[in-house]
Amino acid sequence: MDPLEDVLALLETRAHVSTGLMAGGEWAVRFGAPSGVKFNAVRRGGCLLEVEGTDRPVELAPGDCFLLTQARPFVLRSAPGVVPVDAEPVFAAAEGGFARVGRGDDVLLVGGRFSFGDRARALLLDALPPVIHVPAGTAHAETVRWALEQIGQELLQRPVAATLVAEHLAVVMLVHVLRLHLARESQGASGWPAGLADPVVAQALAALHGAPAHGWTVAELARTSGVSRSTLAARFKRTVGCPPLDYLRRWRIELASQRLRKGTETLAVIARAVGYGSESALSTAFKEVTGSSPRAYRGGPAA
Missing domain, CATH: 1.10.10.60 (Homeodomain-like)
Structure with a gap:
């Protein structure tokens, strides 16, 4: 039995794909502390991720994705110094499955969150760093990139049962992101996840x-x-x-x-x-x- 699979099954892991974000020019969006584990992936363009309580911004490039394992506010922005707007009104005005900010569509992000059972923090999340960043060039990240491409297509084209398919793909992405993180940075984990390395x-x-x-x-x-x-x-x-x-x-x-x-x-x-x-x-x-x-x-x- 794979311990990672065992724990994720015990925690009743569910994915919830949210409205995507299109942005261009100078822009910045401030998000409140998410419930569960937040994830975003950059399908086009690039931006900066700033998470409350961390030392420095994370530069996100096309194909990159990240997980926020703790409930911390964060900002996505085109460049340092741009004053952020609150995410809530931006996403409330979304049309066609995507919110828009700034001018143009140079940047495209898809994302959502993962919800777990009550024991998630003790069994999994406390053993992980607050931010997990998986660059597109990470070795053996092909499955993550494939899942992100498929999620993006489902959200853009909206075929029948698109949300269900996207959410199942997101769980696949989560497993591979955790695998890659544990293989790449075992010192960043503790408890049983560290033992897997x-x-x-x-x-x-x-x-x-x-x-x-x-x-x-x-x-x-x-x-x-x-x-x-x-x-x-x-x-x-x-x-x-x-x-x-x-x-x-x-x-x-x-x-x-x-x-x-x-x-x-x-x-x-x-x-x-x-x-x-x-x-x-x-x-x-x-x-x-x-x-x-x-x-x-x-x-x-x-x-």
Whole structure:
């Protein structure tokens, strides 16, 4: 099992494609802090991205895309010093699926946002930098460019079910952007995403996600990864931030939490499904990790 796929599925990842932006001449647009993860891609032209709390602007060229993983206001502008206008009235006046600012259409951007389940920040977003920029020239970025081209065509031509197709393509783009980021800048990630960049730790993570109910030992994971027990234990803790079996326990509790939120299975059934031999064993582990009992969690506001 691919841990990235596993987490994105658990978080119920959804894409929401928004109105595009056409701009020309001197222009600048100020956006409020987005909900979820904001993404934009430059289909034509170029501009500057300025995100609140970051050190310097990001220069965006044709084919570039970016993700904002935190809720921070940002500005897109043609050049430094241009006074920005608020995005809300600009996009309220959009026609034909595109908002317009400045004079001309030298610049074309498509974008939207990704929404996730309640555990997204703890499981994924906190492990990523606030801005992920993928330049068009990034190695192995062909699939991202293809997805962006297809999204742009869907939004411009508006065939039947264009929004649905564009949103599915956006999720494909998200997976590839995260892959490229983790491969290119593993030091910019922490937790399990950082582990994916270490070939030894990645094999152990894949084994844990592939069979979370299995009674794993560190020695067995080490054999799966082709290293000694001590080597795996040290590399796993250094990259992921916790020992392998502690990670397994927390992932089992995430899986149990999802079943508690979404279904009506008994605690005994859930316990067996996630690798605990009894309801009491699950309850003990669940309370150690979450501070709440499974029964209280199922009936409480957090669920």
